[in-house]
Amino acid sequence: MLGGLYAIFAAGLSLIFGVMKIVSLAYGAFAVMAAFLALHFTEATGWSPALSLLVVVPLMAAFGWALQRFVLQRTLGGSALPSILVTFGIAIIIENVLLVTESADQKRMSLGWIDTAALELGAIRLGVYPLGLFIFSLLLFGILALVIAKTQFGRAVRAISEDAPTVELLGIRPKTIYAWAGAIALALAAIGGVASGVQTSFSPTSGGMLLIFAFEAVIIGGIGSLWGTFLGALVLGVAQTVGANFFPSQGILIGHIVFLIFLAFMPQGLSGRVKR
Amino acid sequence: MTTAPTHVSPVTITRWTRTSRFGTPAVTVVFVIMFALPFMTALSNVRSVTDLLIFIILGSMWNLMAGYGGMESVGQQAYIGLGAYGLVVLADQLGINIFLAVILAGLIAGVISFLISFIAFRLIGGYFAIGTWVIAEVVKLIVTQFSSLGLGSGMSLYAMSSFDRDLRIAVSYWIALGVTVLAVITCVLLVRSGFGLGLTAVRDDSTAAATSGVDVSRAKRLVFVIAGIGTGMAGAIIAISTLRVQPDSLFSVQWSVLMIFMVVIGGVGTIEGPIIGAIIYWGLREALADYGSLYLILLGVVAIVFALFFRNGIWGIIQKRTRFSLFPTGYSASFGPPK
Numbered sequence: 001m002l003g004g005l006y007a008i009f010a011a012g013l014s015l016i017f018g019v020m021k022i023v024s025l026a027y028g029a030f031a032v033m034a035a036f037l038a039l040h041f042t043e044a045t046g047w048s049p050a051l052s053l054l055v056v057v058p059l060m061a062a063f064g065w066a067l068q069r070f071v072l073q074r075t076l077g078g079s080a081l082p083s084i085l086v087t088f089g090i091a092i093i094i095e096n097v098l099l100v101t102e103s104a105d106q107k108r109m110s111l112g113w114i115d116t117a118a119l120e121l122g123a124i125r126l127g128v129y130p131l132g133l134f135i136f137s138l139l140l141f142g143i144l145a146l147v148i149a150k151t152q153f154g155r156a157v158r159a160i161s162e163d164a165p166t167v168e169l170l171g172i173r174p175k176t177i178y179a180w181a182g183a184i185a186l187a188l189a190a191i192g193g194v195a196s197g198v199q200t201s202f203s204p205t206s207g208g209m210l211l212i213f214a215f216e217a218v219i220i221g222g223i224g225s226l227w228g229t230f231l232g233a234l235v236l237g238v239a240q241t242v243g244a245n246f247f248p249s250q251g252i253l254i255g256h257i258v259f260l261i262f263l264a265f266m267p268q269g270l271s272g273r274v275k276r
Numbered sequence: 277m278t279t280a281p282t283h284v285s286p287v288t289i290t291r292w293t294r295t296s297r298f299g300t301p302a303v304t305v306v307f308v309i310m311f312a313l314p315f316m317t318a319l320s321n322v323r324s325v326t327d328l329l330i331f332i333i334l335g336s337m338w339n340l341m342a343g344y345g346g347m348e349s350v351g352q353q354a355y356i357g358l359g360a361y362g363l364v365v366l367a368d369q370l371g372i373n374i375f376l377a378v379i380l381a382g383l384i385a386g387v388i389s390f391l392i393s394f395i396a397f398r399l400i401g402g403y404f405a406i407g408t409w410v411i412a413e414v415v416k417l418i419v420t421q422f423s424s425l426g427l428g429s430g431m432s433l434y435a436m437s438s439f440d441r442d443l444r445i446a447v448s449y450w451i452a453l454g455v456t457v458l459a460v461i462t463c464v465l466l467v468r469s470g471f472g473l474g475l476t477a478v479r480d481d482s483t484a485a486a487t488s489g490v491d492v493s494r495a496k497r498l499v500f501v502i503a504g505i506g507t508g509m510a511g512a513i514i515a516i517s518t519l520r521v522q523p524d525s526l527f528s529v530q531w532s533v534l535m536i537f538m539v540v541i542g543g544v545g546t547i548e549g550p551i552i553g554a555i556i557y558w559g560l561r562e563a564l565a566d567y568g569s570l571y572l573i574l575l576g577v578v579a580i581v582f583a584l585f586f587r588n589g590i591w592g593i594i595q596k597r598t599r600f601s602l603f604p605t606g607y608s609a610s611f612g613p614p615k
Contacts (some may be wrong), residue, residue: 020472023402025350074584084348085540085583092533092576095568208529212413215406223403232361253417256410264395 068182350376351408359511
């Protein structure tokens with residue numbers, strides 16, 4: 001059930017890569033930043049972390065829009081180095097600003113009774129929260145897939161990921177689309193960050209691991225496929241959970257190894273779309 | 277008209293420019309003087325300069341791989357860790373001479389980087405970056421499985437205890453200096469060779485390079501392995517100068533932050549850039565180390581500014597103005613017989 005959480009993260013990363021062909025190394029740091037925003041919001045208002053999403057998600061989306069439009073836009077085109085450097089720089093800045101303003105302690109948010117509630121289904125105990133999160137992520141993917149498939153924006157996104165210069169000739173500005181894609185990606189990072197803040201603890205330095213998990217899900221699923229990413233996230237979640245059952249405290253290593261096996265023997269991923 | 281041109285001035289191709297003709301001997305002299313440093317200054321300074329040398333090795337190796345090979349890895353900490361652990365195992369547990377152990381530790385890191393390249397090379401660009409990071413995490417998690425390697429808490433190095441404290445610091449400095457010279461010479465010779473030309477072509481356009489007869493994956497793999505060896509040796513030196521290996525600090529992604537920062541500030545794809553970047557980083561660290569996180573924030577900001585506005589780094593700015601170069605790696609043509 002960890003898969004649902006990873007799926008939400010990975011969707012944003014998958015979108016950024018699909019549209020802009022860059023990989024944001026700051027993605028995990030953004031999620032952690034959103035989790036801290038939500039934490040302060042719940043502490044200040046006493047509302048549930050779920051309601052904090054109403055504030056945190058638009059805030060992060062606006063931030064993502066501006067960042068893409070005014071900073072990352074400059075790094076597009078040509079070599080991958082500038083975008084890698086800039087997003088890595090942003091990750092370092094966010095991490096250390098959080099280390100200064102917050103403490104290095106592990107934090108966690110609570111949804112109240114839902115945290116520990118479980119459904120008894122015969123021999124299997126299913127946590128209500130992971131189950132809810134899984135259904136929520138499925139819903140989120142459905143909406144995202146619908147937007148990409150049916151709307152004018154979605155058509156533009158698909159067209160740009162195929163051939164940006166031609167799309168520009170048709171009168172669509174890639175810059176605008178990029179900025180909105182950046183906004184959606186950070187909104188997803190924010191949801192993922194808050195959701196993970198409820199599921200497990202987080203600290204200013206946990207962004208790196210979140211980025212790595214999202215990345216593994218994208219690669220296992222196959223680059224350029226949204227539902228592939230969802231499947232990839234499920235595979236990673238199952239690998240970590242089952243791995244931890246057999247080898248206690250080695251779940252993450254098992255997840256990494258499953259990822260490397262996919263990379264070695266099935267580099268096109270589960271969705272099997274081979275690009276170029 | 278029957279008169280043919282009576283005189284064609286011969287064209288001379290030179291590799292040495294006016295500046296590199298002075299620059300290379302000057303650098304050589306600097307290194308010779310640096311050899312005598314432990315006799316001239318306090319040991320705390322020698323220690324600090326050892327760090328600078330480690331930075332130069334790391335920066336030069338990352339630059340060789342990213343600047344010339346086009347592979348932006350954020351997983352080089354894997355080889356730092358492997359080199360450091362390798363040294364402790366070789367020197368302490370197998371009793372191999374410490375100087376030999378540095379070289380062997382580098383070679384071990386090189387062999388492992390050769391194996392890793394087969395998986396990592398399936399990814400390019402940003403995906404290559406995160407992929408190498410994942411691999412570094414895997415290497416760390418595997419290394420910390422072994423109780424003979426001290427699990428998660430690491431080990432101490434005892435092989436250096438045969439030296440007294442002063443000599444120990446001087447010896448680790450000399451090893452660092454030796455490896456630095458080796459690393460810089462390797463970079464110069466590699467970039468100067470026909471292979472370096474092919475490599476630059478691979479970085480700029482790998483498809484075009486392949487059609488021009490460059491064996492792209494072989495070229496990239498060779499550079500990746502050389503960078504693995506050099507970074508592994510730097511890791512071994514870190515173990516010698518700190519006398520301790522600790523998985524969380526050796527396998528930290530901060531090492532990659534450091535390498536990227538130095539190379540970008542100094543100038544990507546030049547020999548001189550990483551050296552300048554290393555000196556700047558080292559100076560900043562000496563001046564600002566007390567500020568901890570604030571100093572890392574500053575590094576992040578500077579890296580972004582350079583990546584956005586000064587893509588060629590400080591050395592790039594200098595070269596654009598003056599065509600100054602310390603090492604004879606380019607070509608220049610002039611009319612007339614050789615001077």
